[in-house]
Amino acid sequence: MTDLAADPREGVKTDEAGLVPMVAPSDATGLKAVLQRRYLLRLLVRREISARYQGSILGLMWSYINPLSQFCIYFFVMGVIFNLHASIPNFAIHIFSAIVIVHFFTETMGAGTRSIVRNRQIVQKMAMPREMFPVATMLTSLYHVGPQVIILVVASACYGWLPDAYGMAAMVIGIAIIMILGTGLALLFSAANVFFRDVGSAVNIISNLIRFGVPMIYSYEMVAQRFGSFERYYLWNPIADAVLLFQRAFWVGTVGADEKNQPVMPDHLLLYGVAMIGVSLVVLAIGQLVFSRLENKIPERL
Amino acid sequence: MVDSIRVEHATKSFTRRYQRTLKQITVAKARGHKTIEEFNAVDDVSFTVEQGESIGLMGLNGSGKSTLLKMINGVMRPDSGSILTRGRIAGLIATGAGFHPQLSGRDNLILNAAILGMTEKETKRKFDAIVDFAGIEQQLDSQVGHYSSGQSARLGFAIAIHVDSDIFLADEVLAVGDKPFRAKCITRMEEIRDSGRTLFYVSHSAGSVKRMCTRVLVLRDGQLVFDGKPWKGIKFLGYDDDVENPMDREESEGEIGADI
Ligand SMILES: Nc1ncnc2c1ncn2[C@@H]1O[C@H](COP(=O)(O)OP(=O)(O)O)[C@@H](O)[C@H]1O
Ligand SMILES: [Mg+2]
Numbered sequence: 001m002t003d004l005a006a007d008p009r010e011g012v013k014t015d016e017a018g019l020v021p022m023v024a025p026s027d028a029t030g031l032k033a034v035l036q037r038r039y040l041l042r043l044l045v046r047r048e049i050s051a052r053y054q055g056s057i058l059g060l061m062w063s064y065i066n067p068l069s070q071f072c073i074y075f076f077v078m079g080v081i082f083n084l085h086a087s088i089p090n091f092a093i094h095i096f097s098a099i100v101i102v103h104f105f106t107e108t109m110g111a112g113t114r115s116i117v118r119n120r121q122i123v124q125k126m127a128m129p130r131e132m133f134p135v136a137t138m139l140t141s142l143y144h145v146g147p148q149v150i151i152l153v154v155a156s157a158c159y160g161w162l163p164d165a166y167g168m169a170a171m172v173i174g175i176a177i178i179m180i181l182g183t184g185l186a187l188l189f190s191a192a193n194v195f196f197r198d199v200g201s202a203v204n205i206i207s208n209l210i211r212f213g214v215p216m217i218y219s220y221e222m223v224a225q226r227f228g229s230f231e232r233y234y235l236w237n238p239i240a241d242a243v244l245l246f247q248r249a250f251w252v253g254t255v256g257a258d259e260k261n262q263p264v265m266p267d268h269l270l271l272y273g274v275a276m277i278g279v280s281l282v283v284l285a286i287g288q289l290v291f292s293r294l295e296n297k298i299p300e301r302l
Numbered sequence: 303m304v305d306s307i308r309v310e311h312a313t314k315s316f317t318r319r320y321q322r323t324l325k326q327i328t329v330a331k332a333r334g335h336k337t338i339e340e341f342n343a344v345d346d347v348s349f350t351v352e353q354g355e356s357i358g359l360m361g362l363n364g365s366g367k368s369t370l371l372k373m374i375n376g377v378m379r380p381d382s383g384s385i386l387t388r389g390r391i392a393g394l395i396a397t398g399a400g401f402h403p404q405l406s407g408r409d410n411l412i413l414n415a416a417i418l419g420m421t422e423k424e425t426k427r428k429f430d431a432i433v434d435f436a437g438i439e440q441q442l443d444s445q446v447g448h449y450s451s452g453q454s455a456r457l458g459f460a461i462a463i464h465v466d467s468d469i470f471l472a473d474e475v476l477a478v479g480d481k482p483f484r485a486k487c488i489t490r491m492e493e494i495r496d497s498g499r500t501l502f503y504v505s506h507s508a509g510s511v512k513r514m515c516t517r518v519l520v521l522r523d524g525q526l527v528f529d530g531k532p533w534k535g536i537k538f539l540g541y542d543d544d545v546e547n548p549m550d551r552e553e554s555e556g557e558i559g560a561d562i
Contacts, residue, residue: 019304022386025376040416047409125400126417127376127391296379299372300316 025127029295031288033129040128044136049143063144067103071096078217088219089255089263090159093152097246098216100148105178105239106207107141112186113193113203120302130295131288134186138179145175152250159254166270167249173273174245177238180280187287191294194301214243221264235266238276245273304388306469306500307351307374311383314344314369314524343369345524346383353388353468356501358515358532360539366524367504368396371473374502389468392418392461393502394475399458403447407438407457410446414458418465428464435486436460452478463490470494473504488514508541 034041058065074095079085088094115133116123123130149171153161193199214237215223224231235241244265252263266272318339321327330337344366351357359367372378375391400417401410411432415425433439436456438449446454455478462470472491476484491514495501505511511518511532518535520528528538536542 020389022305022308022388024379024385025374025387025391026379026385028376037416039422040413043413043416047405047413051404119402121402122400122413122417125377125395126414128417296381299377 028127029129029131030292031129031131031135031284034131034135037129037132041132041136041139044132045139045143048136048140064147067099067148070103071099074099074217084217084219087261089259089261090251093156093159093161093251093254094219094247095216096152096155097250098214098243100145100152101174101178101239101243101246102211102214102216103148104141104145104175105182105242106210107144108138108178108182109185109189109203110207111141112137112182113189113200115186116190116194116298117197117200117302124299124302130298131187131291134190135183137186138183141182142175142179156250156254160256161250161253164253167253170245170270170273171249173270173277174242174249177242177245177273177276177280180277180284181238184280184284184287187284187291191291191298194298195294210239213237214240215247216243219264220244220247220266224264224266231266235272236279238279241269241272241276244269304353305350305386306353306355306388307349307502308386309350309370309374309383310348310385312344312347312370312373312380312385313342313382314366314373314378314380315340315342316369342524344373344380344521347521347524347526348383349519349526349529351500351502353500354498355517356495356503356515358511358518358535359502359504359521360506360511360518360535360541361521365521367521368473369524370521371395371471371502371504374469375471387469390419390465391469391471392463392465392467393469393471393473394455394458394462395471395473399454399461401446401454401458404445406445407442407449411457411461414461415465418461418467420465432457432460432464435463437483452480452483455479456483459487463487463494467499469500469502471502474506476505476507476510506541508536512536 071092075092078095079091085091112134115137116130119133122128123133189199189203193203211217223234227234235244247263248265248269252265255261255263318341319337320335320339321330321337327337347370359370361367369378371393372395373380373385374387375393375395376387377395399410399414401414405413411429412425415428415432416422420428433442436453436459438453438457441449441453446457449457455475459472459475459479470491476487479487488510491501491503495514501514503511503514505514515532518528518530518532519526520535520539528535533542
């Protein structure tokens, strides 16, 4: 026997005879197993950070060029041509706080969907919790959110924004919603993508639609005014809530009291946020369930 | 004795797919052709391996050897029946290691070791020994996709052999290595066997199975058709002429069986 007692994996227990128990070798899966193997997770995240834009000259810069280009398009098309600058105060901050959230979500879902297929050589040969790949993708996207938030903070501060406790709570809840929801959907779609590569293309379409389902190029005020009672259902979209929470954290604080158009936020926004964390957890549970169901067939269908 | 691997009525079925796109499937269905076919790649296999045994797994191509090994190392789960193992498992399956072709050899080494359960410290400690064993110092920082099949098999084997595993799986590992490397591998596998660990060795070479193994299992179309002494298993397969075969003699005298 080798150093079984010193087995680093989750402190394997031994029985009276000093033997590790017999286990089914394919059983160490699930999100719990992912969290137990943090060293491996850290390696995967670090690798993906350096690999996501491998072979491109601008590399990591693309993580900023992408949201920045979207920002410019929306800012000029919607702001200047459709003249939203007039009705939405500090339109730039309004858009940018939404883009940070939307980009985090679409990156998590998009790259997460491809994550299993992209790592097929490993998945086919090595035994490991395969949830590792979508989770690592989410954490990689989260890593890119950091600098974007710093840009947002600096820009907001230029407009006279000061942090407040309610706003910071809103920010944390907003990020948490996307982390949980994004991981859940990434699990779901990454497994489905193994069986039908069409899923990847479908996810791209969803990503494009999401931009219009959140108050980014229009304000929540317009939803409240024009949609009437539909407004309530609008808030059942977790991504819209995450965007609103982010706008509450940054954009709202940038608008001075003397401004004639005051920002409109839904009532009980934090409460909605907490409820959406619950909804996202349900999505995550469903994602894990479907993943576990499909997982058995994943290595042979890659 | 202590059981190391317990396989009970393990069955794994695969689906053969003849058509890929919706259009092809529709056309085939309309003509009354089969679009999918299920078959058992491993069919109701049962056996128990005790700690310290070295098993030679033999059988023709497509008889289900790699599939059985994938279930033992946990990549696949049997559709029915059960497989239980004790302790850490390392090894190579179907000649290649699970490497990411776009990553460098160095990154793959570290990642692979982590997947096999090595800690950061352990990897640091063994890093040089692994690189040295694989003999790929020159290519260490170029991407694995550009390695020759022999080079990547060497790296995979070097990592697997440095894991403190209780079960070592070797699936046709020696098929792509050059002669000096094969000799090194055989020596290391003999060390594993002699250290009381469990060895599971897939090979088509009667000579090396005879030399390495205490017991032979033979698969045919996914079914276990022989379980017993190596020389009997080799005879059962009709591979015994190989040993007398003059072509093979040179290899046997070189102490390594051809492993193709
Ligand atoms: N992913 C897969 N999908 C469908 N059939 C497969 C798959 N993998 C292997 N097979 C089939 O299963 C059988 C056993 O394969 P394998 O275990 O690799 O054989 P061996 O290693 O003994 O040569 C073969 O007929 C092979 O074609
Ligand atoms: Mg094989």
